[in-house]
Structure formats: C-alpha cells, structure tokens
Amino acid sequence: MAMYQTGTIRRYSTERSPAADAEVEKHEFKAETKKLLHIVAHSLYSQREVFVRELISNSSDALEKLRHLQATSQDVSSDAQLEISISVDKDAKTITFYDSGIGMTAEELKDNLGTIARSGSKAYIEKMQDGAETKDMANTIVGQFGVGFYSAFMVGDKITVYTRSATPGSTGYCWESDGLGSYTLAKAEDVPVGTKIVINVKDDAKEFLEKEKLDEIIKKYSNFVGFPISVNGEKVNTVDALWTKDKNSITDEEHDDFYQFVSNAWDKPMYNLVYKADGPISIRSILYAPTRNPEAVGFERVKPGVSLYSRKVLIMPNAPGLLPEWLRFIKGVVDSEDLPLNLSRELLQSGPVILRLKSIITSRIIKWLQEEANRDATKYDEFYKTFGSFIKEGTCQDAVNQKEISKLLRFETSSKEAGQLISLDEYVERMPSDQEHIYYFCTPNRQLGSESPYYEPFKQHGAEVLFLHHGLDEFVMGRLHEFKGKRLMSVDSKEANAVLEK
Numbered sequence: 032m033a034m035y036q037t038g039t040i041r042r043y044s045t046e047r048s049p050a051a052d053a054e055v056e057k058h059e060f061k062a063e064t065k066k067l068l069h070i071v072a073h074s075l076y077s078q079r080e081v082f083v084r085e086l087i088s089n090s091s092d093a094l095e096k097l098r099h100l101q102a103t104s105q106d107v108s109s110d111a112q113l114e115i116s117i118s119v120d121k122d123a124k125t126i127t128f129y130d131s132g133i134g135m136t137a138e139e140l141k142d143n144l145g146t147i148a149r150s151g152s153k154a155y156i157e158k159m160q161d162g163a164e165t166k167d168m169a170n171t172i173v174g175q176f177g178v179g180f181y182s183a184f185m186v187g188d189k190i191t192v193y194t195r196s197a198t199p200g201s202t203g204y205c206w207e208s209d210g211l212g213s214y215t216l217a218k219a220e221d222v223p224v225g226t227k228i229v230i231n232v233k234d235d236a237k238e239f240l241e242k243e244k245l246d247e248i249i250k251k252y253s254n255f256v257g258f259p260i261s262v263n264g265e266k267v268n269t270v271d272a273l274w275t276k277d278k279n280s281i282t283d284e285e286h287d288d289f290y291q292f293v294s295n296a297w298d299k300p301m302y303n304l305v306y307k308a309d310g311p312i313s314i315r316s317i318l319y320a321p322t323r324n325p326e327a328v329g330f331e332r333v334k335p336g337v338s339l340y341s342r343k344v345l346i347m348p349n350a351p352g353l354l355p356e357w358l359r360f361i362k363g364v365v366d367s368e369d370l371p372l373n374l375s376r377e378l379l380q381s382g383p384v385i386l387r388l389k390s391i392i393t394s395r396i397i398k399w400l401q402e403e404a405n406r407d408a409t410k411y412d413e414f415y416k417t418f419g420s421f422i423k424e425g426t427c428q429d430a431v432n433q434k435e436i437s438k439l440l441r442f443e444t445s446s447k448e449a450g451q452l453i454s455l456d457e458y459v460e461r462m463p464s465d466q467e468h469i470y471y472f473c474t475p476n477r478q479l480g481s482e483s484p485y486y487e488p489f490k491q492h493g494a495e496v497l498f499l500h501h502g503l504d505e506f507v508m509g510r511l512h513e514f515k516g517k518r519l520m521s522v523d524s525k526e527a528n529a530v531l532e533k
C-alpha cells in the first residue's frame with residue numbers, strides 16, 4: 032500500500048449505501064501523528080477519565096468562538112442554543128459528545144490533525160521515543176498541541192466525527208478512524224452546525240458508559256464551564272463560575288453556597304476576597320477564610336484549600352505549591368488563562384508561572400487580612416483565635432513576607448484585660464519614646480505571669496509586657512526578632528533587667 036507521505040488522496044467509490052456514494056477519501060496519518068496518537072492513547076492511561084475534560088474543553092472553546100462571532104454579529108449560519116449535550120447508549124456501547132459550536136471545515140479537520148505533527152511536538156516525540164515518555168510529557172502534549180481530542184482513543188476503538196462549520200454555505204463532513212494509522216473523510220448530509228463525536232467504547236472502558244461516572248467526572252473537572260452540559264438530557268453543571276462575575280453583584284448567599292461547594296465544608300466563610308488581576312499573569316480568583324478550623328479539633332492536616340483552574344476548567348484540585356503551607360486553611364479558586372490546561376504536578380511546584388502566581392496571591396491575601404483587621408478589630412480577634420496558629424507558622428516560615436505577616440499577629444498584654452488582644456503596631460504606638468524594646472513574657476497563663484518575679488520590675492516600671500501562652504510563641508518571637516526597629520525582648524532574659532535599670 033502506497034504510504035501517503037504528502038497526504039495525497041486516493042479516491043475510490045464505496046460499496047456502502049447509495050446515499051454514501053459521496054467520495055470517501057482515505058488518509059494516512061503522518062508518521063509523527065501516529066507516534067503521538069500512540070503516546071497519548073497509552074501514556075495518560077492512568078488518568079483515562081480526562082478524555083471527558085478534553086472533549087468538553089474543545090466543545091467549550093468551539094462554543095466560545097461561535098458566541099464571539101454571534102456577539103460581533105458576524106455572518107454565521109447558526110442561532111442554535113449554545114450547549115454541550117452528551118448521550119450514552121449502553122446497548123450500542125457508544126458515548127456521543129455534541130456541541131452546537133463553530134464546527135469544522137474539511138481543511139480544519141485535516142489541519143487540526145496535521146497541526147499536531149507540525150506544531151513542535153516533534154521534539155517531544157523524539158524525546159519520548161527514546162523512552163523518556165512520562166505521564167507529564169503526555170499531559171503536556173494533550174493540552175498544549177490541542178490533541179485533547181486524541182485522548183478519546185484511550186477509551187474508544189473507533190471514533191466518528193460529524194461536523195459542519197458555522198461559516199455560511201459549509202457542508203457537513205464525516206471523519207472516522209480507529210486511531211491507529213488512517214482515517215476516512217467524506218461529505219455528509221443533514222449535519223447540524225457544530226461537532227458530534229461518537230465514541231465506540233472499548234470493552235475495558237465500560238465504566239464510562241455509566242451516566243453516574245460521567246456526571247462525577249464532569250462535576251470534578253468541568254463544573255464551571257460556561258455552557259450547559261447535559262448527560263442523557265439532564266443538566267449536570269449547576270454552579271456558576273462565581274469568580275468571573277462582577278464582585279459587587281455577588282450576594283452573601285452566593286458566597287456561602289460557592290464556599291461550601293468548593294471547600295466541601297459545612298460552615299460559612301468569615302471573610303471573602305474577589306481578586307482579579309490582569310498584570311503579568313491573568314488572575315480571576317475568589318478566596319475564603321472559613322469560620323471553623325478543622326485542624327483545631329485534631330483532624331489530620333488540611334489539604335491546600337485552593338484549587339487551580341484555567342479558563343473555568345479544573346486543572347489541579349487543592350493545588351499544592353500554589354500557596355505557602357501556612358495558608359493551607361484558605362479556601363477557594365484561582366483561575367488563570369495563562370496556565371496550560373495540562374499542568375502537571377512537577378510543573379506546578381516549580382514552574383515560573385506558578386511561582387509568580389504564588390507570590391502575587393500570597394501578598395494579596397496578607398493585605399486582605401490586614402484590611403479586614405483594620406475594618407473590624409473584634410471580628411479579626413475572633414478570626415485570630417481560630418487561625419492564629421497559621422499566622423504564627425507564617426511568621427516563622429515565610430521569610431519573604433514575614434514583615435507583613437507579623438502585622439497580623441495578636442497578643443494578650445499586661446495593659447489590657449485577660450482575653451483582650453493587641454497588635455505589635457498598637458504596642459509600639461503607645462511605647463514611651465525612650466523605650467528601645469518590645470517586652471514579652473512566655474508564661475503558661477496570665478495569673479502565673481502577673482505574679483512572676485520576672486514580671487515584677489516591669490510592673491513597677493509601668494512598662495507594658497505582652498503575655499504569650501502558646502508553645503509556638505517563644506519560637507515566633509525568636510524568628511521575628513524585631514518589629515519596626517524595636518527588638519523583641521523576653522522579660523526573663525538577663526539583658527532585660529540591665530535594660531530596665533538604666
């Protein structure tokens with residue numbers, strides 16, 4: 032059989048039904064494409080479910096393109112409802128994805144496949160060929176070169192695509208392949224504008240013929256896609272991507288519902304931050320400080336509470352490395368279109384985009400908490416009583432942000448009632464101008480502290496002393512060392528008395 036290196040087309044009539052006497056073209060995949068198909072169809076095997084995310088993302092992009100054309104009143108021949116409808120036929124063992132999006136022309140059908148081989152994935156393929164093939168590289172290929180479609184060959188042994196472009200006067204096409212070496216392409220009648228992908232499911236992928244399984248995968252990865260997704264006629268994606276809405280239009284109830292959805296928690300958020308930035312990196316985010324701290328009641332360490340999305344599609348639930356450890360109690364969503372859809376775990380921890388994102392969002396969270404503390408000190412004290420241990424952890428661990436984090440610390444003090452807290456700013460504000468140090472005393476409780484001989488001379492002197500009662504406090508003061516140029520000094524240190532006698 033002649034190998035069609037240049038993609039020339041052999042035309043032959045088919046024995047199929049007379050209606051199909053339209054010419055069926057048989058195409059060989061280019062060599063690179065074949066290799067790539069093999070890699071994608073086998074390397075992502077452990078995460079086979081992502082084929083649902085990939086096909087839905089393609090559909091969402093296609094719908095977005097059509098919506099844009101319609102919005103700019105360009106000449107398109109479709110006013111159908113913009114939707115993604117998935118149907119499962121257990122008897123026929125098929126899963127069908129239909130979207131009323133912009134659809135494909137014959138050139139695009141061929142190009143979109145050919146692009147893969149041309150668009151620089153060659154380097155990946157060569158690297159992979161010599162066994163360097165890793166899940167992450169396959170992940171990178173799937174997302175980056177638009178070959179998400181190919182991931183369908185992980186679960187299908189034959190895929191048929193019916194598509195018609197929204198460009199007026201376009202004809203419908205039928206593309207079919209087993210994903211191994213070649214595909215056929217023929218004109219097709221009665222194809223609505225958009226794309227329909229029929230997957231003949233492999234015997235070892237029967238689990239995906241269960242509606243419940245598909246619903247679960249869609250809720251996990253594609254719950255916030257901006258178009259209705261239905262499975263067997265039932266709408267599955269129910270929650271709006273709240274972070275894309277104008278912050279002033281979001282009600283408290285919407286925040287409460289969204290918080291509970293994304294954090295899988297039952298309490299209400301104490302604080303919320305809707306933060307958008309278009310600077311070096313595009314950021315659309317909603318962050319929440321909970322009311323309850325699950326770590327306080329001895330449950331295991333909480334997972335990082337913020338999930339990472341790219342254009343409303345989940346790429347990393349509870350993204351490790353997105354925020355520093357001490358902010359693991361913060362819940363919410365960060366969406367950045369500058370992130371490739373296929374972020375792998377390694378890329379997440381060390382990629383430059385992620386490090387930049389982490390730095391921007393961490394500083395913004397610290398500023399947000401400082402603002403909340405200034406807005407309502409009583410409410411902040413309540414927050415601090417629940418989450419103060421995280422702020423102390425941050426003061427010890429996060430050297431870059433330590434100065435700003437330390438403004439969030441709160442302490443009991445000799446000049447206020449038990450239980451009343453002050454900030455270091457407040458202490459420094461009312462310090463006598465000739466006092467060089469901030470005095471503190473680590474003592475199991477206030478009673479013991481105020482009766483201690485260590486505290487006595489300071490009491491006589493009328494110097495304010497911070498009372499610290501937690502094991503971590505000693506360490507925090509050691510790591511902080513000074514605040515606004517004033518050294519932190521423990522009253523039971525030897526130099527403390529020397530200072531006082533002066």
Ligand SMILES: Nc1nc(Cl)c2cnn(Cc3ccc(Br)cc3F)c2n1
Nearest residue numbers: 089090093133134135143180206226
């Ligand atoms: N749903 C949808 N809609 C549109 Cl407009 C496009 C454009 N490319 N793709 C990916 C793709 C590429 C080649 C083949 Br064959 C099938 C396929 F799904 C799309 N998918």
